[in-house]
Amino acid sequence: MMHHDITKLIVRTSMKDRAAFDELYRHTSAKLFGVCLRILKDRGEAEEALQEVFIKIWSKADRCAVSELSPISWLVAIARNHAIDRLRARAKLPVDIADALEIFDPEPGPEAKLVAIGERGRIYGCLDELEKVKGDAVRSAYLDGETYAELATRYAVPLNTMRTWLRRSLIRLKECLER
Amino acid sequence: MTLEDKNDPMKGSDNTLAAEYVVGVLSMADRRKVAARMRRDDVFVKLVETWEAKLSPLADSYLEVEPPATVKLAIDRILYDGNHSATMQPESLWQRLTFWRGLTSVAFALLIAVIAVPLATHRPPEIGIQLMALLAPKGSDVSYLAYYDPRTRQLSLSHLSGERNAGLDFELWAIEGQEMPISLGVIPPGNRVRVRLDSKIGSHLSKGGILAISTEPAGGSPTGQATGPVVAAGDLHQI
Structure with missing residues (x-):
């Protein structure tokens, strides 16, 4: 589905058009569920989060019009931020880490590899310009919503080092994308 | 301050904060501060959006996964079931709650299958009876999901929709049987907030009843x- 079609559906949803909302759900729920599932790594919680995300979309659809983001990026941003907020807020529930790692491959998926050829793929070229481990840290911070502390533990570096790595990597990434 | 901090080119700038928020590394406290700032600072919102746009191609790596049909059904119940109360005449808080009890139980039966079952399977059975309530909109767009854990006496509230008007607060009430509503306090702003209840109210809640929010x-x-209108309410259910 094209961007302008999604935009139309969001605009109609902002006018509380249920049919448009249903269609928007049909076209975007699988993507947004993928976002919630990857960040929360728990099916039950991801379903709950997805439900809350679409209720937010229903009530905030009018704000999409004033956003400069593409409509799908706007939807993904809502889902990502909601899932990350839940991740930070939740009590430590037992999650089978082995299962989670098996399901969630840290490498870009086939879709991303395909997209990497086009204009949107420039970010992968820019990430590749970073030292591999730093590029990976940016990627997994974004995709999994990991905190500085979690990243520092995983890469076995002090917290301040991780903070500096990531901030510098983001600056270099921005410069590369603006080149 | 460490040497690394001094050399850090992005330390402390709004640009850094926006980037860190978007990339997702901030703590809960910092994320809340950023969210609060975004409500009043449009320049900062633009910075955040710039970063969202720059990093958005990374989101292509999220694989599509079809959610179960129960999710959409639960969304529809929450969004559309509360509409009936908009035309009701003003009545006492208690009368209104009795009427809504019937409306929300249907919505809740479905929701419980979606949320409570997976949640319950994460917890050992011996820790007491946990309760959930869907506080569905009542002539408003305000809705919350409430979860009460008797072990910690904590009531967790997930904010689903609806904002409070400036200068007003949402107050949470528990109602059991024919008794007068008991205030559980003002609900702090936030997507997910926790209220710790004293043991007397805690054991009171365990008997079931209704949770309601008034303005x-x-x-x-x-x-x-x-004193104000009830904007959301729902039955407590054992899970």
């Missing part, structure tokens, strides 16, 4: 009973 002057009801 009150900032700081809560001046009288100890609800």
Whole structure:
């Protein structure tokens, strides 16, 4: 589905058009569920989060019009931020880490590899310009919503080092994308 | 301050904060501060959006996964079931709640299958009876999901929709049987908030009943009973 079609559906949803909302759900729920599932790594919680995300979309659809983001990026941003907020807020529930790692491959998926050829793929070229481990840290911070502390533990570096790595990597990434 | 901090080119700038928020590395406290700032600072919102746009191609790596049909059904119940109450005449808090009890139980039966079952399977059975309530909109767009854990006496509230008007607060009430509503306090702003209940109210809640939210002057009801309209309500269910 094209961007302008999604935009139309969001605009109609902002006018509380249920049919448009249903269609928007049909076209975007699988993507947004993928976002919630990857960040929360728990099916039950991801379903709950997805439900809350679409209720937010229903009530905030009018704000999409004033956003400069593409409509799908706007939807993904809502889902990502909601899932990350839940991740930070939740009590430590037992999650089978082995299962989670098996399901969630840290490498870009086939879709991303395909997209990497086009204009949107420039970010992968820019990430590749970073030292591999730093590029990976940016990627997994974004995709999994990991905190500085979690990243520092995983890469076995002090917290301040991780903070500096990531901030510098983001600056270099921005410069590369603006080149 | 460490050497690394001094050399850090992005330390402390709004640009850094926006980037860190978007990339997702901030703590809960910092994320809340950023969210609060975004409500009042449009320049900062633009910075965040710039970063969202720059990093958005990374989101292509999220694989599509079809959610179960129960999710959409639950969304529809929450969004559309509360509409009936908009045309009701003003009545006492208690009368309105009795009427809504019937409406929300249907919505809740479905929701419980979606949320409570997976949640319950994460917890050992011996820790007491946990309760959930869907506080569905009542003539408003305000809705919350409530979860009560008797072990910690904590009531967790997930904010689903609807904002409070400036200068007003949401106050949470528990109602059991024919008794007068008991205030559980003003609900702090936030997507997910926790309220710790004293043991007397905690054991009271364990008997079931209704949770309701009314709109009150900032700081809560001046009288100890609800003075403003009820904007959301729902039955407590054992899970």
